[in-house]
Amino acid sequence: MGDYISKSKNNNNLSFKVEKIMKELNNLYTLRVFEDRDPYRVLIRTILSQRTKDANTDKATNQLFSKYKDIHEVADAPIEDIEKLVKSAGFFRVKANRIKEVSHIILDYYGGIVPNNMKELLELPGVGRKTANCVLVFAFQEPAIPVDTHVHRIPNRWGIVNTKTPEKTEEELMKIVPKNLWIDMNDLIVQFGQTICRPLNPLCEECPIADLCDYYNTNFL
DNA sequence: AAAACGGGGGC
DNA sequence: GCCCCAGTTTT
Known part of the structure; x- marks a missing residue:
């Protein structure tokens, strides 16, 4: 009982911190609206974006x-041609193999319509939780956290989660991040991670939310 | 849970 | 050349 109350109170404090951070990030970055929310193209783009x-x-x-206008043309294309086109990724x-496989599966089993649920997305080759969540968020605008x-790295630096695996991070974030922030969260954090909160040598001196960050407060104060 | 897999681009 | 990087799959 007491345990439940203190845990819930703790979550509220964390949620408050998350809201402050996300507000700052929103000021700092422009949300990259996917000009193209077509589920098939979002799916393929997300597969290409892996690593x-x-x-x-x-x-x-x-x-x-x-070169290819739709899923049919991609499915029919020679694999060597797809490889050349996506080489720079x-x-x-x-990736070329998976794109072709995924296209065939969607045509054969789903009538050319990209599934809009986690279970079926995960069954597609080359689609894990991150990619599936990206499709749900960016194409279908379902609340999810890719x-x-x-x-994974940045909320651990902030100290709002303490997790070893991405799966655990997703689970913990869903508990403490207000649901209305889920859709924007990935894009804002990624931009933050590419510019300031880099994997190695983060630019903490330039970071506008260093005061909210456990990593900064532990290592620089 | 950890290792294997698998390439471009920046320096 | 060496090292980093918006994961997924297999062991």
Whole structure:
């Protein structure tokens, strides 16, 4: 009983901290609205983005879809052609294969419609929790928290979670982050992680939310 | 839980 | 050349 109360109180404090942080990030960055919310293209773009920087993802995605207009054309394309088009995303052989496989599965089993639920998305080859959550958020605007390396590392630095695995991070974040912030969270944290809160040598001296950060307060004060 | 997998780009 | 980087799959 007492345990429940103190835990819930603790969560409220953390939620308050999260809200302050997210408000700051919102001031700092422009939300990158996906100009294209077409579920198929979001799915393919997200697969191409795995372990890959934005610029290279964009290049590969644009090259692919400037040649092929829709899922049918991608599914029918020779694998070598897809490989060439998505080369700049890296891991291009695996990704080209998965893009083709995924396209065929969606055509054969889902009538060409990308599934809009976690269970079916996870059954697609090359789609894990992060990619599935990206599709849910960016294409279907369902509240979810895609946890990539940034979204795993940074909340741990802030001290709002203390987790070893991305799965655990997602679980903990869903408990303490107000639901209305879920959709924006990944994009804002990723931008923050690319510019200031980098994996190595974070720019804490320039960080506008250092005062809210456990990592900074532990290491620099 | 940890290792394997798998390439471009920056320096 | 070396090292980093918006994961997924297999052991």
